[in-house]
Amino acid sequence: MSTDDTTTEASSSSTETEAETETESTCGASTETESSSSCGASTDSGGTASSCGASTDDEEEEEVGATVDDFEGEPGRLLAVGLGPGEPEGMTARASAALADAEHIVGYTTYIDLLPDEITDDADDIYSTPMCGEVSRTEEAIDRALAGNDVAIVGSGDPNVYALAGLALEILQSKGGTASAVDFEVVPGVPAAQSCGARLGAPLVNDTVSVSLSDHLTPMDDIESRLHAVAPEGFTVAIYNPWSRKRRENFQRCCEILLEHRDPDTPVGVVHGAGRDDEKTRITDLGTLPELGESDIVDMTTTIVVGNEETYVWDGRMVTPRGYETKYDY
Numbered sequence: 001m002s003t004d005d006t007t008t009e010a011s012s013s014s015t016e017t018e019a020e021t022e023t024e025s026t027c028g029a030s031t032e033t034e035s036s037s038s039c040g041a042s043t044d045s046g047g048t049a050s051s052c053g054a055s056t057d058d059e060e061e062e063e064v065g066a067t068v069d070d071f072e073g074e075p076g077r078l079l080a081v082g083l084g085p086g087e088p089e090g091m092t093a094r095a096s097a098a099l100a101d102a103e104h105i106v107g108y109t110t111y112i113d114l115l116p117d118e119i120t121d122d123a124d125d126i127y128s129t130p131m132c133g134e135v136s137r138t139e140e141a142i143d144r145a146l147a148g149n150d151v152a153i154v155g156s157g158d159p160n161v162y163a164l165a166g167l168a169l170e171i172l173q174s175k176g177g178t179a180s181a182v183d184f185e186v187v188p189g190v191p192a193a194q195s196c197g198a199r200l201g202a203p204l205v206n207d208t209v210s211v212s213l214s215d216h217l218t219p220m221d222d223i224e225s226r227l228h229a230v231a232p233e234g235f236t237v238a239i240y241n242p243w244s245r246k247r248r249e250n251f252q253r254c255c256e257i258l259l260e261h262r263d264p265d266t267p268v269g270v271v272h273g274a275g276r277d278d279e280k281t282r283i284t285d286l287g288t289l290p291e292l293g294e295s296d297i298v299d300m301t302t303t304i305v306v307g308n309e310e311t312y313v314w315d316g317r318m319v320t321p322r323g324y325e326t327k328y329d330y
């Protein structure tokens with residue numbers, strides 16, 4: 001089996017603002033609040049909370065503030081909305097409609113910046129914070145909903161893929177709330193593995209697993225065990241959060257583990273910034289992958305797709321057979 005090494009790049013000029021590429025700070029570190037909290041809650045939760053219960057103190061930002069008892073009146077709605085890869089056309093119609101209906105939109109600055117102007121202009125309030133601060137940002141969204149506002153918390157891809165849907169329910173529960181009281185709903189988006197798979201051809205057609213190399217919430221030992229578990233099994237592997245300056249070793253370790261189990265000729269697709277101005281796609285092989293850790297194409301806005309033992313490259317596309325060829329002649 002052989003692979004061609006091909007690279008394609010989006011032609012539009014780059015105005016790179018992707019803060020995922022800057023995930024150098026230890027999360028939980030400083031977060032600036034760019035728009036002040038204004039949900040109108042009647043909270044009295046002792047100093048560390050904003051008017052919506054969200055912390056404004058860097059040191060204490062990961063502490064949950066107000067509980068449901070601090071809010072009066074009917075709660076509003078809380079939606080976790082997935083934006084897909086980046087470009088507005090990549091958003092589902094359901095996600096666009098949900099955002100158009102939302103009174104308040106809460107999200108990481110990079111994702112808020114990806115929203116079309118007509119959506120942000122129509123919202124009553126936008127609450128955006130830079131990277132990290134996921135807990136305080138999610139709590140802010142919940143408190144705004146508990147205070148009676150219809151709120152959308154947004155993120156890239158899908159809210160169920162390394163994202164905030166679970167955190168929202170966990171925090172809601174810790175506040176003594178219920179999902180039904182805020183009519184909580186997840187509005188799915190196209191996950192990065194699928195957006196990137198589409199750029200590469202058809203690499204995900206058979207059994208696929210995702211592994212995140214971010215050791216912010218999962219110890220690297222556990223990530224290594226997971227890689228050892230999936231590497232020999234014939235799955236296509238989608239690697240999220242592959243590299244940052246502070247996580248170079250995670251990427252190298254991942255390559256070493258995959259190479260312990262798989263042939264260096266195994267096709268690998270690398271997609272940086274799918275749907276963004278600086279999109280780049282490259283099809284290479286596993287033996288070459290370690291070198292890309294120090295190149296522009298691999299960073300925290302990249303997803304890597306490692307083919308299974310049957311994946312091949314044909315005419316610049318990765319192809320993972322589904323198995324039809326074992327039953328049919330074509």
Ligand SMILES: C[S@@+](CC[C@H](N)C(=O)[O-])C[C@H]1O[C@@H](n2cnc3c(N)ncnc32)[C@H](O)[C@@H]1O
Nearest residue numbers: 157158161163191192240241273274300302303
């Ligand atoms: C915190 S995870 C969020 C995943 C997201 N919820 C999803 O469903 O795709 C961030 C990782 O997703 C991947 N990612 C997000 N947007 C991407 C894009 N436009 N192109 C390539 N990979 C992307 C990268 O691996 C990045 O490090």
